[in-house]
Amino acid sequence: xxxxxxxxxxxxxxxxxxxxxxxxxxxxxxxxxxxxxxxxxxxxxxxxxxxxxxxxxxxxxxxxxxxxxxxxxxxxxxxxxxxxxxxxxxxxxxxxxxxxxxxxxxxxxxxxxxxxxxxxxxxxxxxxxxxxxxxxxxxxxxxxxxxxxxxxxxxxxxxxxxxxxxxxxxxxxxxxxxxxxxxxxxxxxxxxxxxxxxxxxxxxxxxxxxxxxxxxxxxxxxxxxxxxxxxxxxxxxxxxxxxxxxxxxxxxxxxxxxxxxxxxxxxxxxxxxxxxxxxxxxxxxxxxxxxxxxxxxxxxxxxxxxxxxxxxxxxxxxxxxxxxxxxxxx
Numbered sequence: 001x002x003x004x005x006x007x008x009x010x011x012x013x014x015x016x017x018x019x020x021x022x023x024x025x026x027x028x029x030x031x032x033x034x035x036x037x038x039x040x041x042x043x044x045x046x047x048x049x050x051x052x053x054x055x056x057x058x059x060x061x062x063x064x065x066x067x068x069x070x071x072x073x074x075x076x077x078x079x080x081x082x083x084x085x086x087x088x089x090x091x092x093x094x095x096x097x098x099x100x101x102x103x104x105x106x107x108x109x110x111x112x113x114x115x116x117x118x119x120x121x122x123x124x125x126x127x128x129x130x131x132x133x134x135x136x137x138x139x140x141x142x143x144x145x146x147x148x149x150x151x152x153x154x155x156x157x158x159x160x161x162x163x164x165x166x167x168x169x170x171x172x173x174x175x176x177x178x179x180x181x182x183x184x185x186x187x188x189x190x191x192x193x194x195x196x197x198x199x200x201x202x203x204x205x206x207x208x209x210x211x212x213x214x215x216x217x218x219x220x221x222x223x224x225x226x227x228x229x230x231x232x233x234x235x236x237x238x239x240x241x242x243x244x245x246x247x248x249x250x251x252x253x254x255x256x257x258x259x260x261x262x263x264x265x266x267x268x269x270x271x272x273x274x275x276x277x278x279x280x281x282x283x284x285x286x287x288x289x290x291x292x293x294x295x296x297x298x299x300x301x302x303x304x305x306x307x308x309x310x311x312x313x314x315x316x317x318x319x320x321x322x323x324x325x326x327x328x329x330x
Contacts, residue, residue: 232306
């Protein structure tokens, strides 16, 4: 039985957790966040399914209706956004190097292998190590903190200086660091990692700049062992019509790295094992509308869906107004 967890905010601001299976969705008693539920599971030495059973469940709820009403928020958050850390890896999926290679080859000698292709091939060679062995180190980037996490259905806002705002349909691992510094994976979410591909294309050393953008998670946290194979569809709607659509694959069967290897290379750093912190780690994608020549614009709607998640992730693209900035000497 596949368990999915959602976070709900009522009209009066009351927060709740919803536990959903193929049969029904119900409110979980005695907890007001997935983080609180996970904290209980860690303290009890159990897992999330057992924690739900321990808390007990209440009234049934229609998650489709609640999502449409805007009462379903991101499936993980933190009361202090600075203690939610968003990071990610790229060039992790079979086929993911093609689009990146196109971007970077424009600024490089076409007769030479780009750094992106070299890193991808190194991942293919060593990204799935045997148990107990250290695998190839993946690409890694910092995305931001919890202030940049956008709820499903809300707008993804690119800054006024952005060159582009493009979707990245992928999976994200959700983690809570236990009291002794142990990272606990709570599950997986659908995600739109949302990046500035024009900035990245200009110079691959600007990748760090291109990733400092908002991101959005799908409504559901999928609990348990990650599926080996996930098939999804990424779409862009413009003015009520379908502009672009393409399938995408994820899960370890379609990746050049194991999830365990990506996790090992992230959590090997002491600063990412601070008790109480939440981590959202994006696992990468192989499908981008930008690679197909699509130029997004304000008002476009990104839509990502994939089984076994039952609810889609939708976000509208907007752009922030210019805001003057000056540094003041004290």
